[in-house]
Amino acid sequence: MSLIVQKYGGSSVADVKKIKRVARRIKKTVKEGNRVVVVVSAPGDTTDRLLESAYQISAHPSEREVDMLLATGEQISISLLTMALHSLGCPAISFTGPQVRILTDAAHTRARIISIDTKRIEEELKKGRVVVVAGFQGISQEEDITTLGRGGSDTTAVALAVSLKADSCEIYTDVEGVYTTDPGIVPSAKRLKEISYDEMLELSSLGAKVIQLRSVELAKRYNVRLHVRSSLSNKEGTMITEKGLEAPEVCGVTYDKNQAKITIQSVPDRPGIASAIFTEIAKRNINVDMIIQSASLKGLTDVSFTIVEADLEKALPAIKEVAKRIEAKGVAASKGVAKVSIVGVGMRSHPGVAARMFSCLAKEGINIEMISTSEIKISCAIDEKYTQKAVKALHRGFRLGMNDKSTDSER
């Protein structure tokens, strides 16, 4: 008898009809001889609506009270889903995060799980009940209600799978799995049957639509097999797991638009410079993505980095100030930058992947403005208007599409 943790996102429980469909799927899993723990998110746009009322009352609502407010969304889901299971004759019981002692730190709206007391869940499973747990929420040592941040229900599901030593953790969503790239850009994009934790993490924007990346980190640490599936179909989905040796060099192409590129020119190359620059930016709570420092020439270097375009206005005064202080020659900034990336654990053992990427882009006449590499990811900053062209070229160039196996990657 296997123990399965299933997580259903907000879109899967958005209305009564969908809740009933989820209940039927859970019942089917039980009928197949499994014990099931279910984690649910708030229905549809409930969280957004609640936040809206909060901001109508206060421009800066207290984070403790925001958590108090938002936690109601999942509580609605668990009770309605449990009623739906009952009406199918399936024994079930609901619990809030605090009720099963999902103990977190006190960082309201972005709390981290410390431990879960599985006693009550295990008792109810023994009675043959499906246990329906509210995702996204927990309780602090001070007995205050906390939430885990957007997408936190995925983390709840993985944390429960770890604590209960579940046999698998299924993440149900409204897409059918993880694709080689955005099917909106490349219609031949293929669903991946399997992907490694690291690849999933590096796929960032592509992956984030499917599962919260923080929960993938957690799954990786405790080696929990994550199965991403659609709640609307019975298709196989994508398994996120520790991958075998014979991984393909590249598993997917991902991109981020609306980036801005900033270059601090002719920076005196001495210790502490990078720290000075990025501490100043961090103070303004701005995320920096790619960072490149060119090789030093005559004791001077250029430091370039990308940020989200919307942060540029906020970041620029601070950057100019720090540039002056460190005696840099100047600051150049440009909007309309995109980052395209290829990801794959296989690239570690396949030399020449980077070269192939650059040549794919060159053949399309796309200029590469910045390059950044990790062990399993290569990213290029390019002019935003070439994003689609670049993604298509790379997807074809690395033969990732459904009909690309027999196709020459060269045109």
Next chain:
Amino acid sequence: MSLIVQKYGGSSVADVKKIKRVARRIKKTVKEGNRVVVVVSAPGDTTDRLLESAYQISAHPSEREVDMLLATGEQISISLLTMALHSLGCPAISFTGPQVRILTDAAHTRARIISIDTKRIEEELKKGRVVVVAGFQGISQEEDITTLGRGGSDTTAVALAVSLKADSCEIYTDVEGVYTTDPGIVPSAKRLKEISYDEMLELSSLGAKVIQLRSVELAKRYNVRLHVRSSLSNKEGTMITEKGLEAPEVCGVTYDKNQAKITIQSVPDRPGIASAIFTEIAKRNINVDMIIQSASLKGLTDVSFTIVEADLEKALPAIKEVAKRIEAKGVAASKGVAKVSIVGVGMRSHPGVAARMFSCLAKEGINIEMISTSEIKISCAIDEKYTQKAVKALHRGFRLGMNDKSTDSER
């Protein structure tokens, strides 16, 4: 420094504008040098909407899950109200029923409070914070979320006032207090400055629009002064308290429409007969209101009683069956009955109140079908179509109106 418990009903926190108004009133109370504990209900029609979703999923939703669902309503109110207090610069913190350990029995949807742990509340009051507590909800010994039944927030407020030894308990609602009768029928109906617990309980339907009667019982037992006020005005409201000796004979006129009258005719007058009849009706979960047994004549008696009209179809077969079993002669039932009542602790010491009531009705040509009396209440069942006429006549007859003091009660 006084400690005041204030309770605001759902209509007082129905939208953002109203929540802000309530926050201003609370802040004013704090500015006046009081410590304040606030109890709130779910906003507007939230509870009804939640129940509706439950019944869309299941015709008989589990009561435990209904409680889980409904408890979200008050949790929304407490967080939004606390945010509104913060934005006025008023320190405040919210708590759910379970968080302040409002311990109840396990009778879901109609739980009774066993005890309240006031430790956390007192700590927060000491810090100078307004403590905002979710009404209507508690937690069972099994750590399940429970609710206290409709209007349960009033009970939460009184129970908190008792546990915290508060100086007063203010119930804010959308009416300005308790009136001598329904102002919709008698425009000169007067707001009562003061009313006793017992009178309030006997005013039943009139009082139930203002405050949950169960909370009045609790207030009576622990001698908590209840102050019923409007959240929309600064008027004085009505004080519910242990009344002084010089109470007027009658304080109000109340009525219930849509009643049905049932008479079991010529019942053999022997012990156990009444029990047989009313046990049978109770089994069908039907509330009986007035019960009258006529004096026995030749070993036979008539037993009459009233029930809510809507219950008649359900009750009649059971009554006919029991009538047959006890060898009664027959059963007569009629719809369209109303009950009009006068209430007042003063009537205990004023003889002739009943006679005056009957004469008021007689002068209007209204036939009295049944009479029932308690120590402080006299009720008459009459033809429903005369309800307004009867209420007006009694209100005038006992000089209850604003301009009736100097008026002759006779026409």
